[in-house]
Every structure is written in C-alpha cells, then in structure tokens.
Amino acid sequence: MWPFNRRAASSGVETRDATVPVSVPYGEFMQFYGLNSQVNLPHVTIDSALTVPAVWAAVAFLSRTLATLPLHAYRTTKNGPQKISGKLETVVHDAPNDGQDSFKFRQYFWQQVFTGGRGLAWIERTPQGIEALWPMDPCSTSIRRVGQKTVYTFTDKYSGNSVDYPASDVIDVPFMLKSDGLCHYGPVIMAAKAIQLALAMNDYGSNFFAGGGIPPLALEGPLPQGAEAMKRAMADIGRAIEEAKKSEKPLFPIPAGHKLTQVGFDPAKGQMIEARRFQIEEISRAYQLPPVFLQDLSHGTYTNTEQQGTILVKHLIGQWAQALEGEMNLKLFGRGNTSRYIEHNLDGLMRGDFVARMAALSQGIQNAILTPNEARALENRPAHEKGDDLLIQGATVPLGQQPDPNATAAGKKALPANDNKPDDEADAA
Structure with a gap:
C-alpha cells in the first residue's frame, strides 16, 4: 500500500x-x-x-x-x-x-x-x-x-x-x-x-x-598464450564463420588439433x-x-x-x-x-453472422417479442407503414381447443384455430 x-x-x-x-x-x-x-x-x-x-x-x-x-x-x-x-x-x-x-x-x-x-x-x-x-x-x-x-x-x-x-x-x-x-x-x-x-x-x-x-561456440585445443594472441585467434574463427555464411558453404577450416563445441542449449x-x-x-x-x-x-x-x-x-x-x-x-x-x-x-457482437442474426430476428417477430419495424431498426432499415404490430403464429391454441379434422367431412362447421368458445356457443353462432 x-x-x-x-x-x-x-x-x-x-x-x-x-x-x-x-x-x-x-x-x-x-x-x-x-x-x-x-x-x-x-x-x-x-x-x-x-x-x-x-x-x-x-x-x-x-x-x-x-x-x-x-x-x-x-x-x-x-x-x-x-x-x-x-x-x-x-x-x-x-x-x-x-x-x-x-x-x-x-x-x-x-x-x-x-x-x-x-x-x-x-x-x-x-x-x-x-x-x-x-x-x-x-x-x-x-x-x-x-x-x-x-x-x-x-x-x-x-x-x-x-x-x-x-x-x-x-x-x-x-x-x-x-x-x-x-x-x-x-x-x-x-x-x-x-x-x-x-x-x-x-x-x-x-x-x-x-x-x-x-x-555460441567454444574453441577447444591448444590455445595461444597471452590476451592479444587469444583475441587474434577468436577473431580468426569469427572471420572464418562469417566467410562461410557469405559464401553459403557448409564448411570452414579451423587450426589442426582444435574443435568447436556448442555452448548453451539448442533452441529445439x-x-x-x-x-x-x-x-x-x-x-x-x-x-x-x-x-x-x-x-x-x-x-x-x-x-x-x-x-x-x-x-x-x-x-x-x-x-x-x-x-x-x-x-x-x-x-x-x-x-x-x-x-x-x-x-x-x-x-x-452478432452483426458479423448474417444467418444467425436473421434467425434470431425471425424468432423474435414470430413469437411477439419484436415488431417487424423494431427488427428492421436493428438492421438500420427504414420502418414499414404496417410494421408496428406484434405478430404471433396463428396455429398456437390452448390444449383441447384444436379444430376437429373430421368436422368438415361430417357436414359440421369447422371452428377457427384460434376460437376458444365452448362448443355449444360456437354451434349457436
């Protein structure tokens, strides 16, 4: 603190x-x-x-x-x-x-x-x-x-x-x-x-x-005496490596009785x-x-x-x-x-996925969550003159009130899918 x-x-x-x-x-x-x-x-x-x-x-x-x-x-x-x-x-x-x-x-x-x-x-x-x-x-x-x-x-x-x-x-x-x-x-x-x-x-x-x-390399073998001689030997090896790289040759000479040893880890x-x-x-x-x-x-x-x-x-x-x-x-x-x-x-975040975006907007409209104009506004599209009403699928009715598929064949008047009136009231109508 x-x-x-x-x-x-x-x-x-x-x-x-x-x-x-x-x-x-x-x-x-x-x-x-x-x-x-x-x-x-x-x-x-x-x-x-x-x-x-x-x-x-x-x-x-x-x-x-x-x-x-x-x-x-x-x-x-x-x-x-x-x-x-x-x-x-x-x-x-x-x-x-x-x-x-x-x-x-x-x-x-x-x-x-x-x-x-x-x-x-x-x-x-x-x-x-x-x-x-x-x-x-x-x-x-x-x-x-x-x-x-x-x-x-x-x-x-x-x-x-x-x-x-x-x-x-x-x-x-x-x-x-x-x-x-x-x-x-x-x-x-x-x-x-x-x-x-x-x-x-x-x-x-x-x-x-x-x-x-x-x-990094280490030179092994008989080494020259004195600091200046050591520097010259290191410079010679360095020049040999540089010349090999420039000439694209895989080999370069080193003094007899010497060898080069890698120092440190191989990256792999x-x-x-x-x-x-x-x-x-x-x-x-x-x-x-x-x-x-x-x-x-x-x-x-x-x-x-x-x-x-x-x-x-x-x-x-x-x-x-x-x-x-x-x-x-x-x-x-x-x-x-x-x-x-x-x-x-x-x-x-979903604007880049067109298919998923359209599917989500369609579900919102069909389930009375969004009006068509609200969905169009999310896509920066102009409003439609008849697009401010909430819509829902007409086939969704309470259980037991679905129409009888045999009613028409028997000569009876078929009830609309969304008619929730009792049977006697419907017949009277």
Missing part, C-alpha cells in the same frame, strides 16, 4: 491526504520499493510489452470489441425503455467531444484499462446538461483523498498547469483496485514476468537467426517453440481472454472454438460493458436517478 501522509487536525480529528499517481512506470515502481533486480531480463514497460504479439493482440482485440458495441441512452417509461434523443444521445452514441467519435474515444479509454490498468474521462457539464466527455491521460493524473472525498488532479504535461476534478465528474474504470480503493493493479505490471520471458525469447530468437542460426532441445506457445496461454490468462482470440488454435476444435465465443461475451465482454455502464450511470445521472440509464447492446 502506498504511504499516507497523516496530519492531526486542530479539532483532534485525524484526516488523511493521499496522493497516488494513477499510472506508475515500472522502473519507478521498482525503485520506490528498493527492488533493483540484477537479473538480466528485458525491462517491462507498456511500450515494450506491446511488442509481444500476444499482448498487442489482447489489447487491440478487447479495446476494439468494446468500442464496437452499440451504446445508447434510455429513459424508462410506462411503455418500456425509450431511447433518449438530443445532446445526451450525441455524446453517448455518436461523438463524445468535438475531436473524437464514439469508437475512437472508447477505444482509447479501453486501451488504457488493458495496458496501465485504468481508464479515465472527464464529464463537461453546462446548465443545459451533459456537454461532452474528454479522455484523461492516466500518466498525467493523480488521485487525492481528503476525508471521504476523492479528487482527481490532472496536470498538463506541456504547460504544467493542474486542475482538480471531483470524483462525480470523472468516469473511472480500473482493471482491479487495491485495498485502499485508490491504487490499482494493471495487467502489464502484474503479468511482467510472463511478458519478460516472452521478450527474452523474442530477443534470443531474433539474435539466433540474425547470426545465421549459429549458436530447450523447447523454445513450446515455451513461446505457452506464453500465449499465460498472457491470455492475464486478460481472462480465450486463447482462440489471440490466434492460438493449437487446442482448438470446431466445438470448443464456437463455445469460446459464448464465453467471451458472457464472462468477459459483458462484465467490462457492465463496469462502464455502472460508472456512466452513476456519474452522469447521480445516485438518485431511476428513470435514465446508459446500456450497451451486446447483440452488436
């Missing part, structure tokens, strides 16, 4: 002032706790972590998927939910501010969540209502808590000017909060060891193949390919993301790959969508609001 600066108030009541950087670089984090690792592993920052293809794929996929989901403002009425029009719908669905559309704004927001671990946005208000949403750079923001109030301090990195915002004006979605309720855990820092290993294997693989696939014997594949699984665990969405189909089948799509929506995308919805509903409308709300439409 980060240290608190305690001050005894004149009234004798203790208050706490805590200032915590929202985004702490990994190096500063290690130095703060006096942990200067001597292990020769790559340094992990957000930028270096994104050079790992699995991390890049996870952040890009999750941020773009969440930014793609339709997001609307609704009002609760006696006839059910109704979309809110006007400036609020423009801010939520179309363009949160003058410089960004909804996709770009939310993609940036979620990129901060899935890298540093926190997404922030400031709510601009006017007497008329919500005017805009502006992204806040987590690296330029700190949190200060005085008593029970939380204040976000944003410092412009160019001018150095600072502005304080109350918590009620800041949309804040952390990846995971620490016990103090201010600090957070970020996925890149918490998965730093797995990312370090992936970076190390990337570096080793690139260096290995850049050297022509030749591993060290299971480098298996280890790199396992790092994809490790990084997918850090994001709770099914491996198939990181392009890892090593354990994929037709059945479980299809199920991973359901798992993605139910156990990951739906949860993060709820996190943003809850924060926006609280900060935009306040605690006492009961009539207005913000909500994602998770059906937007």
